[in-house]
Amino acid sequence: MSYEIKLDVFKGPLDLLLYLIKKNEINIYDIPIAFITEQYLEYLEIIKSLNLDLAGEYLVLASTLIHIKSKMLLPTQNDEEEDEFDPREDLVKQLLEYQAFKEVSLNLDKRSLLERDVFKAGHLPSRELDAEEQSFVEVSVFELVEAFREIVSTMKEEELLEIDVEKMSLSDRINEIMERLAREKDLTFTDLLGKGKGRKGVIYTFLAILELMKLRMIRAYQVDSFGVIRIFLAVET
Protein backbone atom coordinates (compact mmCIF):
# COMPACT_ATOMS: atom_id res chain seq x y z
CA MET A 1 0.00 0.00 0.00
CA SER A 2 1.58 3.26 -1.06
CA TYR A 3 1.34 6.17 1.27
CA GLU A 4 -0.11 9.07 -0.63
CA ILE A 5 0.16 12.70 0.32
CA LYS A 6 -1.95 15.11 -1.61
CA LEU A 7 0.20 17.99 -2.63
CA ASP A 8 -1.88 21.13 -2.56
CA VAL A 9 0.92 23.57 -3.20
CA PHE A 10 0.92 22.99 -6.93
CA LYS A 11 -2.35 22.61 -8.70
CA GLY A 12 -0.84 20.58 -11.49
CA PRO A 13 2.09 20.50 -13.88
CA LEU A 14 0.98 23.70 -15.65
CA ASP A 15 0.86 25.50 -12.33
CA LEU A 16 4.37 24.32 -11.53
CA LEU A 17 5.60 25.44 -14.91
CA LEU A 18 4.00 28.87 -14.53
CA TYR A 19 5.56 29.17 -11.11
CA LEU A 20 9.01 28.43 -12.52
CA ILE A 21 8.50 30.91 -15.34
CA LYS A 22 7.48 33.61 -12.90
CA LYS A 23 10.20 32.79 -10.41
CA ASN A 24 12.90 33.05 -13.05
CA GLU A 25 11.34 36.13 -14.62
CA ILE A 26 11.04 34.46 -17.96
CA ASN A 27 9.12 35.89 -20.89
CA ILE A 28 6.34 33.42 -21.46
CA TYR A 29 6.44 34.04 -25.24
CA ASP A 30 10.10 33.12 -25.39
CA ILE A 31 10.72 30.33 -22.95
CA PRO A 32 14.29 29.00 -22.78
CA ILE A 33 13.17 25.40 -23.02
CA ALA A 34 16.43 23.73 -22.04
CA PHE A 35 16.72 25.81 -18.91
CA ILE A 36 13.10 25.46 -17.85
CA THR A 37 13.10 21.72 -18.52
CA GLU A 38 16.08 21.32 -16.25
CA GLN A 39 14.37 23.32 -13.51
CA TYR A 40 11.14 21.42 -13.93
CA LEU A 41 12.85 18.03 -13.64
CA GLU A 42 14.75 19.22 -10.61
CA TYR A 43 11.46 20.06 -8.90
CA LEU A 44 10.03 16.68 -9.77
CA GLU A 45 13.06 15.07 -8.16
CA ILE A 46 12.55 17.07 -4.97
CA ILE A 47 8.88 16.18 -4.85
CA LYS A 48 9.73 12.53 -5.38
CA SER A 49 12.41 12.56 -2.70
CA LEU A 50 9.81 13.92 -0.27
CA ASN A 51 7.89 10.73 -0.93
CA LEU A 52 4.94 12.62 -2.26
CA ASP A 53 2.79 10.86 -4.72
CA LEU A 54 3.36 12.36 -8.12
CA ALA A 55 0.42 12.42 -10.49
CA GLY A 56 1.14 11.00 -13.93
CA GLU A 57 0.41 14.35 -15.53
CA TYR A 58 3.65 15.80 -14.17
CA LEU A 59 5.61 13.20 -16.07
CA VAL A 60 3.56 13.79 -19.22
CA LEU A 61 4.52 17.43 -19.19
CA ALA A 62 8.13 16.52 -18.49
CA SER A 63 8.22 14.40 -21.63
CA THR A 64 6.51 17.18 -23.58
CA LEU A 65 9.22 19.58 -22.47
CA ILE A 66 11.98 17.16 -23.42
CA HIS A 67 10.32 16.60 -26.76
CA ILE A 68 10.17 20.34 -27.48
CA LYS A 69 13.77 20.71 -26.38
CA SER A 70 14.94 18.04 -28.80
CA LYS A 71 12.94 19.60 -31.62
CA MET A 72 14.54 22.95 -31.00
CA LEU A 73 17.99 21.42 -31.09
CA LEU A 74 17.38 20.01 -34.55
CA PRO A 75 18.58 22.27 -37.32
CA THR A 76 15.66 23.57 -39.37
CA GLN A 77 15.50 21.67 -42.62
CA ASN A 78 14.45 24.41 -45.00
CA ASP A 79 16.26 27.59 -44.20
CA GLU A 80 14.28 29.48 -46.76
CA GLU A 81 11.07 29.06 -44.82
CA GLU A 82 10.87 32.28 -42.85
CA ASP A 83 8.06 31.85 -40.41
CA GLU A 84 8.94 28.38 -39.33
CA PHE A 85 6.82 26.57 -36.84
CA ASP A 86 7.88 27.22 -33.26
CA PRO A 87 7.65 23.92 -31.34
CA ARG A 88 6.85 25.92 -28.19
CA GLU A 89 3.72 27.43 -29.65
CA ASP A 90 1.20 24.89 -28.38
CA LEU A 91 2.67 24.90 -24.92
CA VAL A 92 2.64 28.68 -24.71
CA LYS A 93 -1.00 28.74 -25.80
CA GLN A 94 -1.88 26.21 -23.18
CA LEU A 95 0.00 28.13 -20.50
CA LEU A 96 -1.72 31.39 -21.38
CA GLU A 97 -5.12 29.78 -21.31
CA TYR A 98 -4.40 28.12 -17.99
CA GLN A 99 -3.06 31.35 -16.57
CA ALA A 100 -6.25 33.17 -17.55
CA PHE A 101 -8.39 30.63 -15.72
CA LYS A 102 -6.09 30.69 -12.77
CA GLU A 103 -6.66 34.43 -12.51
CA VAL A 104 -10.41 33.98 -12.88
CA SER A 105 -10.43 31.47 -10.08
CA LEU A 106 -8.51 33.82 -7.82
CA ASN A 107 -11.07 36.48 -8.65
CA LEU A 108 -13.94 34.17 -7.80
CA ASP A 109 -12.26 33.32 -4.55
CA LYS A 110 -12.17 36.99 -3.61
CA ARG A 111 -15.96 37.35 -3.78
CA SER A 112 -18.12 37.30 -0.65
CA LEU A 113 -18.99 33.63 -0.60
CA LEU A 114 -22.16 32.48 1.04
CA GLU A 115 -21.45 30.42 4.14
CA ARG A 116 -17.85 31.56 4.13
CA ASP A 117 -18.05 35.34 4.27
CA VAL A 118 -21.75 36.08 4.36
CA PHE A 119 -24.60 34.14 5.85
CA LYS A 120 -28.30 33.91 5.32
CA ALA A 121 -30.99 33.83 7.96
CA GLY A 122 -30.89 30.82 10.25
CA HIS A 123 -34.25 29.32 9.60
CA LEU A 124 -35.97 27.10 11.99
CA PRO A 125 -34.96 24.16 9.92
CA SER A 126 -37.45 22.70 7.53
CA ARG A 127 -36.15 19.28 8.42
CA GLU A 128 -38.31 19.56 11.49
CA LEU A 129 -41.33 19.70 9.23
CA ASP A 130 -40.03 16.71 7.35
CA ALA A 131 -39.57 14.81 10.55
CA GLU A 132 -43.11 15.48 11.57
CA GLU A 133 -44.43 14.09 8.36
CA GLN A 134 -42.85 10.74 9.06
CA SER A 135 -44.91 9.16 11.72
CA PHE A 136 -42.87 6.84 13.79
CA VAL A 137 -44.42 3.77 15.27
CA GLU A 138 -43.12 2.46 18.50
CA VAL A 139 -41.85 -1.07 18.04
CA SER A 140 -42.58 -3.94 20.31
CA VAL A 141 -40.03 -6.16 21.99
CA PHE A 142 -41.18 -8.78 19.56
CA GLU A 143 -39.83 -6.89 16.60
CA LEU A 144 -36.59 -6.30 18.44
CA VAL A 145 -36.17 -10.00 18.98
CA GLU A 146 -36.78 -10.62 15.30
CA ALA A 147 -34.13 -8.05 14.36
CA PHE A 148 -31.79 -9.59 16.90
CA ARG A 149 -32.33 -13.06 15.47
CA GLU A 150 -31.41 -11.80 12.02
CA ILE A 151 -28.20 -10.24 13.22
CA VAL A 152 -27.12 -13.35 15.09
CA SER A 153 -27.95 -15.58 12.13
CA THR A 154 -25.58 -13.63 9.90
CA MET A 155 -22.68 -14.01 12.32
CA LYS A 156 -19.88 -16.30 11.37
CA GLU A 157 -19.48 -19.64 13.03
CA GLU A 158 -16.10 -18.93 14.66
CA GLU A 159 -17.50 -15.91 16.41
CA LEU A 160 -19.92 -18.20 18.13
CA LEU A 161 -17.08 -20.20 19.67
CA GLU A 162 -15.49 -17.26 21.39
CA ILE A 163 -16.32 -17.25 25.05
CA ASP A 164 -14.78 -14.51 27.08
CA VAL A 165 -16.65 -14.27 30.31
CA GLU A 166 -15.75 -11.21 32.31
CA LYS A 167 -14.90 -8.82 29.47
CA MET A 168 -18.06 -6.81 29.63
CA SER A 169 -20.77 -6.29 32.14
CA LEU A 170 -24.37 -5.38 31.43
CA SER A 171 -24.12 -2.07 33.24
CA ASP A 172 -21.05 -1.13 31.21
CA ARG A 173 -23.03 -1.76 28.08
CA ILE A 174 -25.97 0.27 29.39
CA ASN A 175 -23.74 3.22 30.14
CA GLU A 176 -22.11 2.94 26.77
CA ILE A 177 -25.46 2.98 24.97
CA MET A 178 -26.72 5.96 26.96
CA GLU A 179 -23.54 7.87 26.26
CA ARG A 180 -23.71 7.17 22.57
CA LEU A 181 -27.35 8.22 22.40
CA ALA A 182 -26.66 11.41 24.29
CA ARG A 183 -24.02 12.17 21.71
CA GLU A 184 -25.79 11.04 18.58
CA LYS A 185 -29.46 11.58 19.41
CA ASP A 186 -30.66 8.51 17.60
CA LEU A 187 -29.08 5.30 16.45
CA THR A 188 -30.28 2.34 14.50
CA PHE A 189 -30.66 -0.96 16.21
CA THR A 190 -27.95 -2.43 14.00
CA ASP A 191 -25.61 0.46 14.83
CA LEU A 192 -25.87 -0.43 18.46
CA LEU A 193 -25.52 -4.16 18.06
CA GLY A 194 -22.70 -3.52 15.64
CA LYS A 195 -20.31 -5.97 14.23
CA GLY A 196 -17.11 -7.41 15.56
CA LYS A 197 -18.35 -7.64 19.10
CA GLY A 198 -18.76 -11.36 19.01
CA ARG A 199 -21.88 -13.22 19.99
CA LYS A 200 -21.48 -12.43 23.64
CA GLY A 201 -21.13 -8.74 22.96
CA VAL A 202 -24.23 -8.78 20.80
CA ILE A 203 -26.21 -10.57 23.45
CA TYR A 204 -25.14 -8.18 26.16
CA THR A 205 -25.99 -5.24 23.97
CA PHE A 206 -29.38 -6.66 23.23
CA LEU A 207 -30.06 -7.29 26.91
CA ALA A 208 -28.96 -3.75 27.68
CA ILE A 209 -31.40 -2.38 25.11
CA LEU A 210 -34.23 -4.42 26.57
CA GLU A 211 -33.38 -3.26 30.05
CA LEU A 212 -33.26 0.37 28.98
CA MET A 213 -36.61 0.02 27.26
CA LYS A 214 -38.10 -1.53 30.33
CA LEU A 215 -36.81 1.40 32.36
CA ARG A 216 -38.26 3.72 29.71
CA MET A 217 -34.88 5.32 29.30
CA ILE A 218 -34.90 4.67 25.59
CA ARG A 219 -37.55 4.10 22.98
CA ALA A 220 -37.48 2.17 19.77
CA TYR A 221 -39.40 3.33 16.73
CA GLN A 222 -39.70 2.44 13.11
CA VAL A 223 -41.34 4.29 10.25
CA ASP A 224 -43.01 1.23 8.77
CA SER A 225 -43.18 -2.42 9.60
CA PHE A 226 -39.89 -4.19 8.90
CA GLY A 227 -38.30 -0.77 8.46
CA VAL A 228 -35.12 0.33 10.16
CA ILE A 229 -35.51 0.35 13.92
CA ARG A 230 -34.29 3.55 15.49
CA ILE A 231 -33.45 3.97 19.14
CA PHE A 232 -34.03 7.33 20.83
CA LEU A 233 -33.34 8.61 24.29
CA ALA A 234 -36.66 8.89 26.10
CA VAL A 235 -35.31 11.31 28.65
CA GLU A 236 -33.55 14.56 28.00
CA THR A 237 -30.06 14.54 29.33
Added chain:
Amino acid sequence: MKDMKAIVESLIFVSEAPLTVDKIREVLGEVERKEIRDVLYDLVKEYDERNGGFCLEEVAGGFQFRTRDDLGVWVKKLKGVKPMMLTPAAMETLAVVAYRQPVVKSEIDRIRGVDVSGALKGLLEKKLVRMVGRRDVPGRPMLYGTTKRFLEVFNLNDLSELPTLRELRELGQ
Protein backbone atom coordinates in the same frame (compact mmCIF):
# COMPACT_ATOMS: atom_id res chain seq x y z
CA MET B 1 -51.91 46.87 -1.46
CA LYS B 2 -51.75 47.87 2.14
CA ASP B 3 -48.68 46.67 3.96
CA MET B 4 -47.18 45.21 0.82
CA LYS B 5 -43.67 46.17 1.84
CA ALA B 6 -44.00 44.35 5.15
CA ILE B 7 -45.48 41.29 3.47
CA VAL B 8 -42.74 41.12 0.85
CA GLU B 9 -40.16 41.53 3.57
CA SER B 10 -41.60 38.70 5.62
CA LEU B 11 -41.71 36.43 2.57
CA ILE B 12 -38.05 37.01 1.80
CA PHE B 13 -37.22 36.51 5.43
CA VAL B 14 -38.72 33.03 5.62
CA SER B 15 -37.42 31.82 2.26
CA GLU B 16 -34.58 29.34 2.21
CA ALA B 17 -33.48 30.33 -1.27
CA PRO B 18 -33.42 33.75 -2.93
CA LEU B 19 -37.03 34.74 -3.55
CA THR B 20 -38.01 35.72 -7.07
CA VAL B 21 -40.44 38.43 -8.12
CA ASP B 22 -42.58 35.74 -9.76
CA LYS B 23 -42.85 33.78 -6.57
CA ILE B 24 -43.85 36.89 -4.65
CA ARG B 25 -46.46 37.63 -7.28
CA GLU B 26 -47.81 34.10 -6.93
CA VAL B 27 -48.40 34.71 -3.25
CA LEU B 28 -49.73 38.26 -3.50
CA GLY B 29 -52.05 37.62 -6.40
CA GLU B 30 -52.83 40.31 -8.95
CA VAL B 31 -50.04 42.78 -8.41
CA GLU B 32 -47.88 44.29 -11.11
CA ARG B 33 -44.33 43.00 -11.34
CA LYS B 34 -43.15 46.57 -11.52
CA GLU B 35 -44.82 47.36 -8.22
CA ILE B 36 -43.14 44.42 -6.52
CA ARG B 37 -39.81 45.37 -7.99
CA ASP B 38 -40.19 48.92 -6.71
CA VAL B 39 -40.90 47.67 -3.21
CA LEU B 40 -37.89 45.37 -3.39
CA TYR B 41 -35.49 48.10 -4.43
CA ASP B 42 -36.93 50.33 -1.74
CA LEU B 43 -36.10 47.65 0.80
CA VAL B 44 -32.61 47.10 -0.59
CA LYS B 45 -31.93 50.80 -0.26
CA GLU B 46 -33.45 51.00 3.21
CA TYR B 47 -31.28 48.18 4.57
CA ASP B 48 -28.26 49.58 2.85
CA GLU B 49 -28.70 52.94 4.52
CA ARG B 50 -29.48 51.41 7.87
CA ASN B 51 -26.13 49.57 7.74
CA GLY B 52 -27.24 47.02 10.33
CA GLY B 53 -26.34 43.37 10.78
CA PHE B 54 -27.69 42.22 7.45
CA CYS B 55 -28.77 43.58 4.13
CA LEU B 56 -31.01 42.64 1.25
CA GLU B 57 -29.25 41.48 -1.89
CA GLU B 58 -30.32 40.59 -5.37
CA VAL B 59 -28.77 37.26 -6.13
CA ALA B 60 -29.36 34.25 -8.37
CA GLY B 61 -32.41 35.94 -9.87
CA GLY B 62 -34.05 36.59 -6.52
CA PHE B 63 -33.73 38.48 -3.28
CA GLN B 64 -32.15 37.29 -0.05
CA PHE B 65 -31.18 38.75 3.29
CA ARG B 66 -27.52 38.24 4.05
CA THR B 67 -25.19 39.27 6.81
CA ARG B 68 -23.04 42.29 6.15
CA ASP B 69 -19.72 41.41 4.55
CA ASP B 70 -17.52 42.65 7.36
CA LEU B 71 -19.43 40.83 10.11
CA GLY B 72 -18.57 37.36 8.83
CA VAL B 73 -15.85 36.94 11.45
CA TRP B 74 -18.38 37.26 14.27
CA VAL B 75 -20.83 34.89 12.71
CA LYS B 76 -18.09 32.33 12.27
CA LYS B 77 -17.24 32.73 15.92
CA LEU B 78 -20.84 32.02 16.83
CA LYS B 79 -21.38 29.13 14.49
CA GLY B 80 -17.99 27.62 15.04
CA VAL B 81 -18.38 25.95 11.68
CA LYS B 82 -15.65 25.54 9.20
CA PRO B 83 -16.55 27.76 6.30
CA MET B 84 -17.29 26.18 3.00
CA MET B 85 -13.86 25.77 1.56
CA LEU B 86 -13.04 25.21 -2.02
CA THR B 87 -9.50 24.09 -2.61
CA PRO B 88 -7.56 26.01 -5.23
CA ALA B 89 -7.94 22.99 -7.51
CA ALA B 90 -11.72 22.99 -7.06
CA MET B 91 -11.88 26.73 -7.58
CA GLU B 92 -9.95 26.47 -10.84
CA THR B 93 -12.15 23.65 -12.07
CA LEU B 94 -15.22 25.67 -11.19
CA ALA B 95 -13.83 28.67 -13.06
CA VAL B 96 -13.37 26.61 -16.20
CA VAL B 97 -16.91 25.20 -15.95
CA ALA B 98 -18.36 28.66 -15.31
CA TYR B 99 -16.71 30.31 -18.29
CA ARG B 100 -16.79 27.46 -20.76
CA GLN B 101 -20.18 25.92 -20.02
CA PRO B 102 -21.52 23.67 -21.29
CA VAL B 103 -18.21 21.87 -21.19
CA VAL B 104 -17.03 18.25 -21.25
CA LYS B 105 -14.65 16.86 -18.70
CA SER B 106 -11.86 16.20 -21.20
CA GLU B 107 -11.80 19.91 -22.03
CA ILE B 108 -11.44 20.83 -18.36
CA ASP B 109 -8.70 18.22 -18.02
CA ARG B 110 -6.91 19.75 -20.99
CA ILE B 111 -7.10 23.32 -19.71
CA ARG B 112 -6.01 22.48 -16.18
CA GLY B 113 -3.45 19.94 -17.35
CA VAL B 114 -4.61 17.39 -14.78
CA ASP B 115 -7.34 14.84 -14.34
CA VAL B 116 -10.16 16.82 -12.73
CA SER B 117 -12.34 13.84 -11.74
CA GLY B 118 -11.94 14.41 -8.01
CA ALA B 119 -12.48 18.15 -8.14
CA LEU B 120 -15.49 17.74 -10.41
CA LYS B 121 -17.05 15.17 -8.12
CA GLY B 122 -16.64 17.54 -5.16
CA LEU B 123 -18.30 20.37 -7.07
CA LEU B 124 -21.19 18.12 -8.07
CA GLU B 125 -21.64 17.11 -4.44
CA LYS B 126 -21.61 20.73 -3.32
CA LYS B 127 -24.25 21.37 -5.99
CA LEU B 128 -22.17 24.11 -7.55
CA VAL B 129 -21.94 22.19 -10.82
CA ARG B 130 -24.43 19.94 -12.53
CA MET B 131 -24.73 17.78 -15.61
CA VAL B 132 -26.59 19.69 -18.26
CA GLY B 133 -26.70 17.17 -21.09
CA ARG B 134 -24.49 15.22 -23.43
CA ARG B 135 -22.40 16.37 -26.34
CA ASP B 136 -23.54 14.89 -29.61
CA VAL B 137 -20.26 13.26 -30.56
CA PRO B 138 -19.12 9.65 -30.37
CA GLY B 139 -19.21 8.43 -26.79
CA ARG B 140 -21.75 11.16 -26.02
CA PRO B 141 -19.68 12.68 -23.19
CA MET B 142 -21.42 14.46 -20.34
CA LEU B 143 -21.67 18.23 -20.44
CA TYR B 144 -21.27 20.25 -17.25
CA GLY B 145 -22.56 23.67 -16.26
CA THR B 146 -22.98 25.75 -13.13
CA THR B 147 -26.09 25.72 -10.93
CA LYS B 148 -28.35 28.30 -9.40
CA ARG B 149 -26.63 27.46 -6.14
CA PHE B 150 -23.37 28.58 -7.73
CA LEU B 151 -24.92 31.99 -8.39
CA GLU B 152 -26.23 32.09 -4.83
CA VAL B 153 -22.92 31.14 -3.25
CA PHE B 154 -20.89 33.51 -5.40
CA ASN B 155 -23.31 36.36 -4.98
CA LEU B 156 -24.08 36.69 -8.67
CA ASN B 157 -27.40 37.60 -10.15
CA ASP B 158 -26.77 35.76 -13.39
CA LEU B 159 -23.87 34.43 -15.43
CA SER B 160 -23.43 37.69 -17.28
CA GLU B 161 -22.21 39.18 -14.02
CA LEU B 162 -19.17 36.94 -14.04
CA PRO B 163 -16.12 39.17 -14.14
CA THR B 164 -14.66 39.14 -17.61
CA LEU B 165 -11.02 38.72 -18.20
CA ARG B 166 -9.39 40.32 -21.18
CA GLU B 167 -7.12 37.39 -21.76
CA LEU B 168 -10.02 35.02 -21.74
CA ARG B 169 -11.93 36.94 -24.32
CA GLU B 170 -8.89 37.13 -26.56
CA LEU B 171 -8.30 33.42 -26.40
CA GLY B 172 -11.92 32.72 -27.23
CA GLN B 173 -13.01 29.17 -27.83
Added chain:
Amino acid sequence: MKDMKAIVESLIFVSEAPLTVDKIREVLGEVERKEIRDVLYDLVKEYDERNGGFCLEEVAGGFQFRTRDDLGVWVKKLKGVKPMMLTPAAMETLAVVAYRQPVVKSEIDRIRGVDVSGALKGLLEKKLVRMVGRRDVPGRPMLYGTTKRFLEVFNLNDLSELPTLRELRELGQ
Protein backbone atom coordinates in the same frame (compact mmCIF):
# COMPACT_ATOMS: atom_id res chain seq x y z
CA MET C 1 -17.61 48.24 21.19
CA LYS C 2 -17.91 49.74 17.74
CA ASP C 3 -20.72 48.32 15.68
CA MET C 4 -21.92 46.13 18.51
CA LYS C 5 -25.53 46.61 17.53
CA ALA C 6 -24.92 45.40 13.99
CA ILE C 7 -22.89 42.45 15.24
CA VAL C 8 -25.55 41.39 17.72
CA GLU C 9 -28.17 41.74 15.03
CA SER C 10 -26.23 39.56 12.61
CA LEU C 11 -25.75 36.90 15.27
CA ILE C 12 -29.46 36.70 15.99
CA PHE C 13 -30.12 36.72 12.27
CA VAL C 14 -28.06 33.59 11.58
CA SER C 15 -29.12 31.66 14.68
CA GLU C 16 -31.42 28.71 14.29
CA ALA C 17 -32.76 28.94 17.82
CA PRO C 18 -33.41 31.97 20.03
CA LEU C 19 -30.04 33.46 20.93
CA THR C 20 -29.25 34.04 24.59
CA VAL C 21 -27.36 36.92 26.14
CA ASP C 22 -24.79 34.44 27.42
CA LYS C 23 -24.16 33.08 23.98
CA ILE C 24 -23.74 36.58 22.59
CA ARG C 25 -21.32 37.37 25.37
CA GLU C 26 -19.35 34.25 24.52
CA VAL C 27 -18.88 35.55 20.99
CA LEU C 28 -18.19 39.19 21.84
CA GLY C 29 -15.82 38.49 24.67
CA GLU C 30 -15.48 40.84 27.61
CA VAL C 31 -18.70 42.82 27.37
CA GLU C 32 -21.07 43.48 30.21
CA ARG C 33 -24.34 41.54 30.13
CA LYS C 34 -26.10 44.81 30.81
CA GLU C 35 -24.58 46.38 27.73
CA ILE C 36 -25.73 43.48 25.54
CA ARG C 37 -29.17 43.61 27.04
CA ASP C 38 -29.42 47.33 26.31
CA VAL C 39 -28.50 46.76 22.70
CA LEU C 40 -31.06 43.97 22.43
CA TYR C 41 -33.89 46.06 23.83
CA ASP C 42 -32.86 48.89 21.54
CA LEU C 43 -33.21 46.54 18.60
CA VAL C 44 -36.54 45.17 19.82
CA LYS C 45 -37.86 48.70 20.04
CA GLU C 46 -36.44 49.69 16.69
CA TYR C 47 -38.10 46.80 14.88
CA ASP C 48 -41.29 47.35 16.75
CA GLU C 49 -41.47 50.95 15.64
CA ARG C 50 -40.51 50.11 12.10
CA ASN C 51 -43.42 47.68 11.93
CA GLY C 52 -41.94 45.81 8.97
CA GLY C 53 -42.17 42.18 7.95
CA PHE C 54 -40.61 40.81 11.08
CA CYS C 55 -39.73 41.81 14.57
CA LEU C 56 -37.29 40.86 17.26
CA GLU C 57 -38.82 38.94 20.13
CA GLU C 58 -37.63 37.69 23.46
CA VAL C 59 -38.60 34.06 23.56
CA ALA C 60 -37.54 30.88 25.35
CA GLY C 61 -34.86 32.81 27.21
CA GLY C 62 -33.32 34.24 24.06
CA PHE C 63 -33.91 36.57 21.16
CA GLN C 64 -35.21 35.65 17.76
CA PHE C 65 -36.47 37.37 14.65
CA ARG C 66 -39.99 36.34 13.80
CA THR C 67 -42.37 37.33 11.09
CA ARG C 68 -45.05 39.70 12.27
CA ASP C 69 -48.03 37.84 13.66
CA ASP C 70 -50.59 39.23 11.24
CA LEU C 71 -48.46 38.32 8.22
CA GLY C 72 -48.60 34.61 9.02
CA VAL C 73 -51.26 33.98 6.38
CA TRP C 74 -48.94 35.22 3.64
CA VAL C 75 -46.04 33.18 4.88
CA LYS C 76 -48.20 30.07 4.97
CA LYS C 77 -49.31 30.80 1.44
CA LEU C 78 -45.68 30.96 0.36
CA LYS C 79 -44.58 27.84 2.14
CA GLY C 80 -47.69 25.94 1.27
CA VAL C 81 -47.18 23.90 4.39
CA LYS C 82 -49.55 23.38 7.19
CA PRO C 83 -48.24 24.74 10.47
CA MET C 84 -47.70 22.39 13.35
CA MET C 85 -51.10 20.88 13.90
CA LEU C 86 -52.22 19.81 17.29
CA THR C 87 -55.48 17.91 17.62
CA PRO C 88 -57.90 19.22 20.25
CA ALA C 89 -57.05 16.16 22.34
CA ALA C 90 -53.33 16.90 22.08
CA MET C 91 -53.92 20.55 22.89
CA GLU C 92 -55.88 19.69 26.02
CA THR C 93 -53.26 17.21 27.12
CA LEU C 94 -50.56 19.79 26.54
CA ALA C 95 -52.52 22.30 28.55
CA VAL C 96 -52.76 19.93 31.48
CA VAL C 97 -49.05 19.21 31.35
CA ALA C 98 -48.23 22.90 31.06
CA TYR C 99 -50.36 24.01 33.97
CA ARG C 100 -49.86 21.04 36.26
CA GLN C 101 -46.22 20.22 35.65
CA PRO C 102 -44.56 18.14 36.84
CA VAL C 103 -47.44 15.76 36.42
CA VAL C 104 -47.89 12.01 36.15
CA LYS C 105 -49.86 10.40 33.35
CA SER C 106 -52.58 9.05 35.63
CA GLU C 107 -53.33 12.60 36.75
CA ILE C 108 -53.70 13.78 33.13
CA ASP C 109 -55.93 10.75 32.45
CA ARG C 110 -58.06 11.72 35.42
CA ILE C 111 -58.40 15.37 34.45
CA ARG C 112 -59.20 14.63 30.82
CA GLY C 113 -61.31 11.60 31.65
CA VAL C 114 -59.64 9.49 28.97
CA ASP C 115 -56.45 7.55 28.48
CA VAL C 116 -53.98 10.12 27.16
CA SER C 117 -51.24 7.66 26.07
CA GLY C 118 -51.60 8.50 22.40
CA ALA C 119 -51.76 12.24 22.83
CA LEU C 120 -48.83 12.19 25.24
CA LYS C 121 -46.75 10.17 22.84
CA GLY C 122 -47.45 12.67 20.08
CA LEU C 123 -46.42 15.56 22.32
CA LEU C 124 -43.21 13.76 23.28
CA GLU C 125 -42.43 13.20 19.64
CA LYS C 126 -43.07 16.82 18.77
CA LYS C 127 -40.74 17.66 21.65
CA LEU C 128 -43.34 19.85 23.31
CA VAL C 129 -43.36 17.65 26.40
CA ARG C 130 -40.56 15.71 28.03
CA MET C 131 -40.03 13.42 30.97
CA VAL C 132 -38.65 15.32 33.88
CA GLY C 133 -38.25 12.63 36.51
CA ARG C 134 -40.20 10.12 38.56
CA ARG C 135 -42.59 10.60 41.43
CA ASP C 136 -41.38 9.04 44.63
CA VAL C 137 -44.36 6.80 45.21
CA PRO C 138 -44.84 3.07 44.67
CA GLY C 139 -44.32 2.24 40.98
CA ARG C 140 -42.28 5.41 40.62
CA PRO C 141 -44.42 6.83 37.80
CA MET C 142 -42.87 9.17 35.24
CA LEU C 143 -43.34 12.91 35.63
CA TYR C 144 -43.96 15.07 32.59
CA GLY C 145 -43.27 18.73 31.92
CA THR C 146 -43.02 21.11 28.98
CA THR C 147 -39.88 21.77 26.98
CA LYS C 148 -37.97 24.80 25.78
CA ARG C 149 -39.41 24.05 22.37
CA PHE C 150 -42.87 24.44 23.88
CA LEU C 151 -41.98 27.96 24.96
CA GLU C 152 -40.62 28.68 21.52
CA VAL C 153 -43.64 27.36 19.63
CA PHE C 154 -46.06 29.22 21.84
CA ASN C 155 -43.93 32.31 21.90
CA LEU C 156 -43.46 32.39 25.65
CA ASN C 157 -40.49 33.68 27.44
CA ASP C 158 -41.07 31.50 30.46
CA LEU C 159 -43.83 29.49 32.04
CA SER C 160 -45.12 32.44 34.03
CA GLU C 161 -46.25 33.92 30.74
CA LEU C 162 -48.58 30.99 30.07
CA PRO C 163 -51.85 32.18 28.60
CA THR C 164 -55.12 31.09 30.01
CA LEU C 165 -56.49 27.78 28.88
CA ARG C 166 -58.95 29.43 26.53
CA GLU C 167 -56.22 31.40 24.81
CA LEU C 168 -54.13 28.30 24.44
CA ARG C 169 -56.90 26.50 22.65
CA GLU C 170 -57.25 29.33 20.17
CA LEU C 171 -53.55 29.30 19.42
CA GLY C 172 -53.64 25.66 18.46
CA GLN C 173 -56.28 26.20 15.79
